[in-house]
Amino acid sequence: MHLIGASGHGKVILDTLRKCGENVVGIWDDNEKLHGFMGMPISGSVDACKRAGVNPLIVAIGNNAIRKKVADQFDGKWLFGIALHPSAAISKESWVNEGTVVMANATVNIACIIGRHVIINTNASVDHDCIIGDYVHISPQVGLAGNVKVGEGTHIGIGASVIQGIKIGKWCTIGAGAVIIKDVPDGATVVGNPGRIVKMKS
Numbered sequence: 001m002h003l004i005g006a007s008g009h010g011k012v013i014l015d016t017l018r019k020c021g022e023n024v025v026g027i028w029d030d031n032e033k034l035h036g037f038m039g040m041p042i043s044g045s046v047d048a049c050k051r052a053g054v055n056p057l058i059v060a061i062g063n064n065a066i067r068k069k070v071a072d073q074f075d076g077k078w079l080f081g082i083a084l085h086p087s088a089a090i091s092k093e094s095w096v097n098e099g100t101v102v103m104a105n106a107t108v109n110i111a112c113i114i115g116r117h118v119i120i121n122t123n124a125s126v127d128h129d130c131i132i133g134d135y136v137h138i139s140p141q142v143g144l145a146g147n148v149k150v151g152e153g154t155h156i157g158i159g160a161s162v163i164q165g166i167k168i169g170k171w172c173t174i175g176a177g178a179v180i181i182k183d184v185p186d187g188a189t190v191v192g193n194p195g196r197i198v199k200m201k202s
Contacts, residue, residue: 001081004046004070006037009119013060013101014038017086026054038194046070056081056196058099059117064171067136071099071117080116081192088120104138115152133170151186171201 001022003010006029017024022099027037028049034042043049049057056079061067071080080099084090088102091110098103099117107125108114113133120126122140128130130144133152138144142161148162151170162180172184175191184190186200 002028002043002049002054002057003026003060004049004057005030006034006042007060007062009062010060011038012103012122013058016101016103017058019086020084022081022083026052028131029083046073050074053078055079059081060101062119062137064135064155067117068153071135084138097134109146123143127164139176 001017001024003013003024008026014024026043027040028043028046030045036042057074058081059067059071061070082096082098083101085102085104087104088106090102090108093110094108094112096114097116100114102108102120103122105123105202106120109126109128111128112126112130114132115136117135118132119137121138124138124140124142126142126144126153128146131149133150135153136150139153139156139158142156143161144161145164145185147165149167151168153171154168156174159176160174160178166180166183169186171187172181178191178195180190180195188197189199190197
């Protein structure tokens with residue numbers, strides 16, 4: 001396995017893969033000041049990774065837009081791996097797509113579909129029949145009730161709660177601790193309890 005991104009998020013993914021017994025052989029990052037990462041040398045830049053043609057990859061970048069930008073450079077030409085922490089509880093009746101990472105003590109319940117390059121972070125709970133779009137980040141301690149849909153690129157902040165049946169649009173930001181009781185349109189930033197829209201992307 002190869003990781004693109006040598007940052008705090010990359011540390012968590014590398015630790016997860018090691019706990020799974022996965023052999024990580026390459027770390028790639030554009031920061032020229034980095035020479036080592038978690039006891040491993042930096043293999044080179046993202047462009048060098050493309051030239052090397054290595055497989056499989058995980059894009060270990062926490063920012064959703066940047067993760068998508070990087071992953072799009074490799075899409076269709078490289079294999080992407082998956083990192084599932086051994087302590088995560090993931091239903092065998094759910095589907096986790098390529099490039100996705102599920103962190104320690106997270107739960108993905110039955111009949112969920114988790115998209116590509118998703119982050120389901122520490123202690124997050126995704127209940128039955130949820131559909132999570134590509135490039136979503138579900139932060140630590142988030143709780144999604146059943147039948148929630150989350151659109152591409154949305155970031156749900158730490159400790160937020162979403163009641164059953166809610167639809168959250170694409171590229172939204174849900175603030176830390178927010179309580180979502182109504183559908184959220186594309187591009188909205190929502191904060192508070194109950195959640196209220198404070199900004200819309202133009």
